[in-house]
Amino acid sequence: MQRIFQVDDDYRLISRLFIKLLALIYLAAFYSLSGQIVGLVGSNGILPFQEQLRNSFAAQGYAAWWQIPNIFWLSSHDWALQAASWAGSLCALLLLAGIRPRAMLVLLFVLYLSLTQAGQFFLNFQWDYLLLEAGFLSIFLVDRPTRLIIFLFHWLLFRLRLLSGLSKILSGDPSWGSLTTLEYYFETQPLPHIGAWYAHQLPEGLLMAATALVLFSELLLPLFIFLPRPFRIFAALSTTLVQIGIIATSNHNFINLLTILLCLFLLDDRFVRRLLPAKWHKASPPLPQHSGHSRFAPVISGLAAGFILLVSLSLGYQMISGRSLPEPLASIAFTGHQFGLGNVYHVFPTMQRERHELRIEGSQDGIEWHAYRFRYKPGPLDRQPAFIIPHQPRLDWMVWFVPTQAPEMLYWFDRLMLRLGKNTPEVTGLLAHNPFSDRPPRYLRVLVYRYRFTSSQERRESGNWWRADYLGQFPNTPPRRP
Template identity: 55%
Template sequence: MNESCHEFQFCKSLYLTDKYEFHLQAECNCTLLRIIERVAPYCYNSNNEGSPIHKPMNQFKPTMSRLFQPIADQRLVSWLFLRLLALVYLAAFASLSVQITGLVGESGILPLSEHFSLAGEHYGERARLWFPSIFWITGTSDLALKSVSLLGILFSLILLFGRWQRLTLILLFLLYLSLYHAGQIFTNFQWDTLLLETGFLAIFLVGGGNLLLIFLFDWLLFRLRFMSGVFKLVSGDPSWSGLTALNHYFETQPLPHIGAWYAHQLPELILKAGVILTLFSELLVPFLIFFPRRFRYLAAGTTILMQLLIIATSNHNFINLLTIILCLFLLHDPLLKRMLPASLQERIETPVQSPGRLRTALIVTASLLIVPASLISFGANLVRTQTVPAVIQDFSKTVQRFGIGHIFHIFPTMQTERHELVIQGSNDGQSWLTYDFKYKPGDPTRAPGMIIPHQPRLDWMIWFVPTQQPLQMNWFGRFIERLHQGSETVTALLEHNPFPDGPPRYLRVDSFEYRFTTVEERGQSGNWWHMEYQGFFPKVAPRIP
């Protein structure tokens, strides 16, 4: 059996504020730390908003221990970050809790039990390492899937109130990693790996951040932004090079909301300017992360502005909120104190603990895994994969199995047309009733709704099916099979099941081209969408690719 049939294709600053200086040990044997030393050519005076001290790096005194000491002016940043991360975790677990059994439960679209069985047959004892998950221990029942989701909600609330932070963060990471592998294609998204790596690094943030840990957060944000820009250019998509991407994006994105309709009506000049701003914010702005503080402020402001614009026009679950939260590490406490109410600051406790040897060793180990793995994966996707030695790629893939070290490429190509599938059933072959989805475009008179930070995985995945790629057709065929069987957990994912008393004898899938109506068309018809029949969409028999 071909290994690629079972593997997922994963799409995958430094500064130290102090009133004196920071130094890196010149004779350090760790290559990564030498790289960090080169990345941080300035040191900052906390009383002077990051003005550089012009002193050659080779004149710095060897004080490696400072690399792991808590950063004094990011205690409030860390406190706020952990609370906001708890909210993102809460949204992610709550979103999965209402759909996980329909997706991968016992009667779901892709039952987890079958997935683990195939993994065991193919990988043998390595399966548990290749797909690390608590479900190897608890079993794959609907109860187990639901319980893990609900536990995630509980621990998110505990973290929100600041209780047992390190233990809670460890449990949240392990629970979400389990759901990430359990969800298979339905959880194989970049925001899932972004949350996993953020949550993993947050484990070491309890007690205060240090230079190396803050670098890892900055490196994560840099990868998310810069790699997305690079892949837009190397994809060869003419919509990016021709500055026409936003002419199509608002109406062809997976789940637009009403803001997208209004944005789609903007003049072409503004849309072209938006593409330029997007490329600027992804290709140039990320480098400011590694510059002195005022440049970091600019990077944070630009990135946050872009995320707010995306939120105003797109339903991208929690990824934009998580990106904004990561920007907190580009700020520092004095700035936050000017923003937060004094009453809140008085209630905030920010104890700082001296880093122990174990914590220090784990942070160093994390950096030696995350940075190389992400660089290897980035390089392998830029050049021909065959030119990267297999042993190096295996290292990167192994690290990524634990949700860290991934690459990111948000919308490297842009679809220019939107094709929607309409699924209908019938008992007599004459009268057909439609299965309505909760969130994806359907009824042209229904305004696209805002559902942030929820991600309806089924509605999102349907967007890929018209491409008829084998991996997409496999799960879609299984979905159609479950409708034939009348699976209650699967039909619960839909807005309306027209056959509540039992499944229909016949099912058909039709394809329609959707486009946003113009202002004039909407004024005349009241419709948000114009739909045009394209023909019968062939149902692919359920199979394992």
């Protein structure tokens, strides 16, 4: 048992490199939120976080502090939300510079956890939880890359990849079994960029082979993580290749970069030493054997490991079996999820066959209508799909889910329409163009279009990246399925 708490000298250089690169991902995540958080969940935002905190406290009292863990219980004013995103950016820069790395990692975890809770629907994504768990584990990585912590990083990457693959099989979506997924994916994903248009033009046989590669990388490659060194290196390089392919064809913020970063732990110092400058080769000195940190670190890391394993195994069982967890296991799993630990992952388990785009329009007289324009989601047919990694425009992304007409999507979308009707500057500032900057519109409507990529010939002839077919006025149109 004592052996699992020993420092693994094969991962000292890997650990230092991982923390430096994690700082860059944290920086991208916080900076991306800094220009959005007030418009999304500020006091005049789409879903004011103040309302949720107030309602939760009225219903649960101080127990709500544990149910919704975040620092904004102290203050949830707009300045606090904005300060948290800027503080996170600053802490990420200090971590990158090597200044008080453990303290910075603790602060980064607390700040991002708080913003994730504040973000509600807008930050309830798997990459947000992946960053939280990777960031939490990194707190224990500083100076002491023990065998237990390295295993937990392996376990995190294993869950991310394998559960993503299993979810595709369990979903019953026929496109995965027939290897036709990529015939739809590039034009139906939330925010395609220009690479997606070119990928969509590839021959059917190549797209089917790429689909098979995705399934191989998610269902078989994860098993290599716990095999001897040559298998782990193969898994790391293969997974990285797949992630680079996704980056080249998809705007998925920082999740693919973070997945590549987690693959570092499938390598070792001997492998990466050949790729890094000589100044990086010197390992950090070991901690004194009788320091306070060395006495308590095994206990704390052991408890954290036990909690993560319990939550992740429980939630994984629930996902695979489809059965509810018994109490008190369900409460423990819920707590883990609320703190971003032990999450299950199911990236694109089902594939959309059609892209439904919403066009929000306003009018002063009900006759002449003017369209609001989003920053990045498809709109004008001739606008080139933008490459925006690692940024995630949360509003643009969330609008992609609204055509399903799920109740929770309609709820926040109605709040968006209410803010647009009042011309709320915090919300209209999230858009690329507000046609009613002088005074609010008297009427609003939402039109639904089916968007498809143009062919190479259509692109040459029209100059458009998209073609659109009018489907009707929302929500009086059939919901998009899935």
